[in-house]
Amino acid sequence: MPHPGWQDFRFEGIGTGWEISTPVPLPPGLRSSLLAEVERYDSTWSRFREDSLVTRISVEPGQYRLPTEAAGLAALYRRLYTLTGGAMTPLIGESLERLGYDPQYSLRPRGGAAPPPDWDTVLEWHGTSLRTTAPVVLDIGAAGKGQLVDLLAGLLRSHGVSDFFIDASGDLLNGGQEAVQVALEHPYDTTKAIGTIPLGAGALCASASNRRAWDDGLHHVLDGTTGEPVRTVVATWALAESAMEADALATALFLVPAAELEQHFRFSWLKVFSNGSAEYSAEFEGALFT
Numbered sequence: 001m002p003h004p005g006w007q008d009f010r011f012e013g014i015g016t017g018w019e020i021s022t023p024v025p026l027p028p029g030l031r032s033s034l035l036a037e038v039e040r041y042d043s044t045w046s047r048f049r050e051d052s053l054v055t056r057i058s059v060e061p062g063q064y065r066l067p068t069e070a071a072g073l074a075a076l077y078r079r080l081y082t083l084t085g086g087a088m089t090p091l092i093g094e095s096l097e098r099l100g101y102d103p104q105y106s107l108r109p110r111g112g113a114a115p116p117p118d119w120d121t122v123l124e125w126h127g128t129s130l131r132t133t134a135p136v137v138l139d140i141g142a143a144g145k146g147q148l149v150d151l152l153a154g155l156l157r158s159h160g161v162s163d164f165f166i167d168a169s170g171d172l173l174n175g176g177q178e179a180v181q182v183a184l185e186h187p188y189d190t191t192k193a194i195g196t197i198p199l200g201a202g203a204l205c206a207s208a209s210n211r212r213a214w215d216d217g218l219h220h221v222l223d224g225t226t227g228e229p230v231r232t233v234v235a236t237w238a239l240a241e242s243a244m245e246a247d248a249l250a251t252a253l254f255l256v257p258a259a260e261l262e263q264h265f266r267f268s269w270l271k272v273f274s275n276g277s278a279e280y281s282a283e284f285e286g287a288l289f290t
Helices: 028-045 053-059 070-083 093-098 141-158 243-255 258-262
Strands: 007-013 016-022 063-065 123-126 129-132 165-168 171-174 180-186 189-199 202-208 233-240 268-273 278-280
Touching: 007 028, 016 141, 028 053, 028 141, 053 063, 070 123, 070 141, 070 243, 141 165, 141 171, 141 202, 141 243, 171 243, 180 202, 189 202, 189 233, 202 243, 233 243, 243 258, 243 268, 258 268
Parallel strands: none
Antiparallel strands: 007 016, 016 165, 063 129, 123 129, 165 171, 171 202, 180 189, 202 233, 233 268, 268 278
16 A cells, blocks of 8 residues: 555456555445446457457457557557567567467467567557558557556546556556655565665556466567567666656667667666576656665
């Protein structure tokens, strides 16, 4: 709980746990609206549901109309696809499923690593309009949870709730002005922290190779140019104004040097490497334990 005496609304959504903390309990109608928004988002974007739009797209190529939030996803993914030379791509789902991270959670590879198809070969995505020339497995997991955090924050504000703290299993958004001290999870031991950081108004999102790992060294952060898991970086944190941007940049930090991202985005960051070293931006106000 970010502040003593605040009330927590806890629920499960998009396959993970959520906690929304507010000074007073949220009314039942607003709670229902929040849950409905989570369900709507999941029924569109989940590749783990048979009834989702993304599952339909994976089966049948064609023209699709997407919901309003797709425009923000398309623009952000296109920028990062270009900046990373294709290493970060919304088409990474096919590579993840090949390695065993499939809708059945089999965690059994069905072949060696392979890169996903080239964006411009199979996909036209402009705003809410998407056209595919072949079945494609979209996976917007690198930005989707963060975007849903932002959508729920917008819903809270539209109902007059201005002070809140959202914790979507480590993707955090502080809707108030009072800073909250946040622990930075140890990439090799989830019961420990490697440091802390004060989170004021804005978002802090993390990505770590230990969070979804299986088999012999496989995990969910893949390089889209090879389909292989990234081995050199083990954990990243990004602070930005929106959770969607922080979420996406936390993944992008696995794939390219932070200096390349800093030329195009306003954010601060921390990056931990597999050799135990760490790098962080001048604006990153966290304290790392020695």
